[in-house]
Amino acid sequence: MNLGSLLSFSWRMLRRDARGGELRLLAAALVVAVAALTAVGFFTDRVRQALERESHQLLGADLLLVADHPWPASFADEARARGLAVVETRTFPSMVSRSDGADMRSQLAEVKAVSAGYPLRGSLRVAPALNVPDAAADGVPARGEIWIDERLASALAARVGDRIVVGQSLLRVAAVLTLEPDRGINFFSVAPRLLMTLEDLPATGLLQIGSRVGYRLLLAGDAELVKRYQRDIETRLARGQRIEDPQNGRPEIRTALDRAQKFLGLSALLTVVLAAVAVALAARRYVQRHLDPCAVMRCLGATQALLLRLYLGQFAVLGLLAAGLGCGIGYLAHFALHAWLAQLLATPLPPPGTLPLLQGVAVGLLLLFGFAVPPLLQLKKVSTLRVLRGELGSPQAGLLGGYLLGFVALAGLMFWVAGxxxxxxxxxxxxxxxxxxxxxxxxxxxxxxxxxxxxxxxxxxxxxxxxxxxxxxxxxxxxxxxxxxxxxxxxxxxxxxxxxxxxxxxxxxxPPDAPNRFVVNIQPEQVAPVRALLAARGLSPELAPMVRGRLTAINGARVSAADYSDDRAQRLIEREFNLSMRADLPAGNSLSAGRWFSAADLGAWGEAVASVEGGLARTLDLSVGDRVDFEVAGETVGVRVVGLRKVDWDTMRVNFFVLTPPAVLQGYPASWITSFHLPAEKTDLVNQLLAEFPNLTVIDVxxxxxxxxxxxxxxxxxxxxxxxxxxxxxxxxxxxxxxxxxxxxxxxxxxxxxxxxxxxxxxxxxxxxxxxxxxxxxxxxxxxxxxxxxxxxxxxxxxxxxxxxxxxxxxxxxxxxxxxxxxxxxxxxxxxxxxxxxxxxxxx
Incomplete structure (x- = not known):
């Protein structure tokens, strides 16, 4: 039988079995599996293309230098000398307010101060008022002016022309910010945005000890010049400094989307697993119902090879049809994912490519042939005596091996889809x-x-x-x-x-009474008046000092991010820790190893010791007895780990990874932090607090x-x-x-x-x-x-x-x-x- 005749006969068999309902289970299982995988595949492919196509706009530049402290002027000077454009930004959270008195409104905002020329890639878009068409911005806010986004305008009930209190400055709202190309997602970026010029920043008085500020240098220019500059400065980066390019930029967006895609991928893989089980059961039932027809065909002269080719051809056509239908359903279904998740990206998603389509067809055929071929081998071996005796005999010896082949195919498919x-x-x-x-x-x-x-x-x-x-x-x-x-x-x-x-x-x-407000950036001279103000309103929260320190050595050996493979450990090594000091074990903390501070530890004559949160100890491979060195205000502070703590973070109280006795960190620059539960009827306390202490940041958790x-x-x-x-x-x-x-x-x-x-x-x-x-x-x-x-x-x-x-x-x-x-x-x-x-x- 030639190929044309074989396909024609297989098609007639498929139509007959379809009318009889023989293949409904097989087709349904394949369609569902392919639809689930392609729905996820189409969406993730669009996200991947968007990140690649818009990567420079997501940075606002060709190269981004990020640090938690000011960049030395030499980096920007060298970039300009090589012909690269350079702009600077500083980003930090701060409370801002409109009006005063009883009508005062306050809101935590993410303030970004930018220099002229920002952004170097992409463009800002602004509108003259809320809910009106926007347009590309011409430059950045002028001196004495700010741009606020829609959420901040709504929260403050502010309109263009109103004046907003930013620290110690009063700045005029000049436009509504509708698009910012390098806006990311992190803990504070869920807060509304306020954009101002870098020239107005010193007058606000917001940058003080303990302020969490992100310092960025944005560079753009010829691609070869940018790559050469990047290679030259990579070896000169200090602690807390890193480079972001289109391949690793906007990690918070990528992390959020990667997690979403991983959850979606797991869901799709579970669907494939169940579909594989359904295909195996349906194929087994199909074969049982076709033993007699095969026996008859054997009596009429059909060979084993011909039977196998006929059914393989039939299943190939079935697989292609089911995979095509599944891909169509998956393509339509991925628009639902787009509606829910595309808003995580501040960029339009391009049409999907053909890879998810090819992947869906491959999934359908692998599932079908991986779990349907082993039963088909029984049809090939059916005896002509079955017409007379109605018996097949025991399964062939190669049947289990065939199912093992199907399992291997499924495992390979899972690895491929998982990525x-x-x-x-x-x-x-x-x-x-x-x-x-x-x-x-x-x-x-x-x-x-x-x-x-x-x-x-x-x-x-x-x-x-x-x-x-x-x-x-x-x-x-x-x-x-x-x-x-x-x-x-x-x-x-x-x-x-x-x-x-x-x-x-x-x-x-x-807990229902967990703290819902955090107050940070409290300066030492403000501790007493802030405590008095809170006490007057019936609140008595604990105020804790914070000293910024960077981990430099463990047991005398210098440490760097390169010493750790874990992403979290690398981030911890790169950033500064918030160290604190106290004499008693905090509420919500319990000892998991070692001991708490003794009387000798609390005295100035004792050895400098520390208590470390257990999760941090596991991440950084610390244990009781280790010596840890921190760089604090340019000095090295060495402490001995005497205990590990289990911290109940769900209490929402102020907690720290590293605690020391007061004598260890006394005298170092510190800011203070507190948290408390603010009932709804006392929300005016925030306005009063900010009116008296405008430098404070109140975080509405x-x-x-x-x-x-x-x-x-x-x-x-x-x-x-x-x-x-x-x-x-x-x-x-x-x-x-x-x-x-x-x-x-x-x-x-x-x-x-x-x-x-x-x-x-x-x-x-x-x-x-x-x-x-x-x-x-x-x-x-x-x-x-x-x-x-x-x-x-x-x-x-x-x-x-x-x-x-x-x-x-x-x-x-x-x-x-x-x-x-x-x-x-x-x-x-x-x-x-x-x-x-x-x-x-x-x-x-």
Missing amino acids: EVALGAYVVGAFTAAVLVFSLIARLAIRLAAAARGAAGSAGGIGWRYGLASLERRASASVVQIVALALGFMALMLLTVTRGDLLDAWQRAI AAILRQLKSIMDQVAQAVQFIFLFTLAAGFIVLYAALASAAQERRYELAVMRALGARREQLRRALLAEFAAIGALSGLIASLGAIAIGQFLAREAFQFEVAINFWLPLAALFCGAALVTGAGWFAASRLLQTAPLETLRAGSA
Whole structure:
């Protein structure tokens, strides 16, 4: 048979099987898996293209020099001497206010002071008022003027022409800022933006000891000159200085999107896993129903090779059609992800490329042939005697090897889709462990059920005795059905009950009276009057000193970011620590190792010691007894670690990574910080505080957490949207497992009826068997969901979640009820079929 005839015949077979409903499960599983993966793939591809295309605008320059202290003038001078354009910015949080008296309004803003020429890439856009069309800005704000964004204008009820108090200056609002090309996302960037000229900054008096200021130099010019300058200065960077280019720039945006994409990718991979299970079950059922037609074709002269080519051709066409439909659904679905997540990027997303399309087609074909080819090998080996005897014999020796090939294909697919070894290994390992553990539990439970059946004798009735005996008689098939159902149930429970428990625990982690205001930048001479003002309003929070210090050495060895592979450790080494001093153990802190400060430590004659937060110690590989050196105000302060602390960060109190006795840091430049819970009826306290101390920064933590929660909600909604595909795949697995179970019982029920068994007896036996399968599947799935939920709570969210002890019991009954009901619906028609008709049709 030539290729054309082969494809024509395969197409006719596909159309016939499609009309008969033979391939619906296979096609549905493939479509769902491809749609989930391509929906995520199309969106992430658009984000990748946007970051690459707009990378220079996301920096506002070709090269960005970032530091937590002022850049030496030599860096800018050298860049200008090489023909590069240079502008400077300083960014920091500060409270700003409009008007005074009873009508005073205050708001935490992210202030950016820029020099002329900003930005070097991209452009600012401003509007003459709120909710009116904007236009490209001509330069930067003039002296005495500021531009504020829409959120700040709304918060302060400010209009163009109003005057805003910024520190010790009164500046006029000249425009509404609508677009800033290098705006990122970090802890303070959720606050509204205020843009001003760098020339007005000294008069505000906002930059004082303890101020968190980001100093940036933006450079642009010929690409070769920029690369040469970057290579030359990389070796001269000091502590706290780093370079950002289009490849590593805007890490906060990339981090937020990477996390969102990782969650979405995990959801899509879970869908692929369930789809693989559904494909394997559906292909197995398909093969069982086509044994007799293959035997007939063998009698008519078809060779084994011809049969294999025919079915492979049919499956190839099916795979391409299902993959194409899945890609179309995925393309439409990715617009929902775009609606939720694209706002994290301040740049339009370009159309997606063809890679997700190719990936979707490859996923469909790999899933189909990885798990459908092993059963097809049985069709190839079917004997012509089956026409007469209706038997296939035992599975071929290469069948398990074929399924192993399918698993390897699935594992490779997961690594490819995940895009990173760690994530792929995590999913493959978790899937493999779940299948193995579920299989062992299912096999052990079946044996125990068989033993219980024998011990119970006739007490359980003929229905239960026959149902449990049927489980043991088809042990391998029963294990496959139980594992498949357990995987589907586990996905459903993770989407519903366990996820709800995690969210509830997260909400309960923060006490209702937790501090919702932080006040920073309190200068030493302001400590007493600030404490008095708060006390007059019925508040008595603790004020803690902060001394800025940079970690320089551990046990006498100099440390740098290059000494650590962990990203968090590198960031900690690069930045300055907020050190503090106190004599007593703070509330919400407990010792996890070592000791707290003794009387000798508190005296000036004692050794300089420190207590370190346990998480920081693990990150930097510190332990009790280590000596740590900090650079404070140009001097080296060495301390011995005498204890490690466990800190309850959820209390929202002021906490520090490193604490020392007062004698260690006394005399070094310090600013002070405090936190307190401000009831809604006392919000005017903030205005009074800022009116008397305009340099203070009051951080409304509740507002910031609401902003961050809004971002997380966007990601959560997108993940839940992709989980809809996972949900669909789970239901397909359930249906495939139940349909396969009912089909396997078709011939057996006919034999039993021919031998005199009554329909009522068979009905009870079927219900008992389905109930046992459902109960065991639900129980196993609930245990898996609990284990995964506990792992996520501890490793991903760092809080404790109470175990739902009612979940296994509820899952047991719900699983039994669902499988019994669905199984009976699938099998009831078998009892209505005449035994002679079924026996004549054979056992397939």
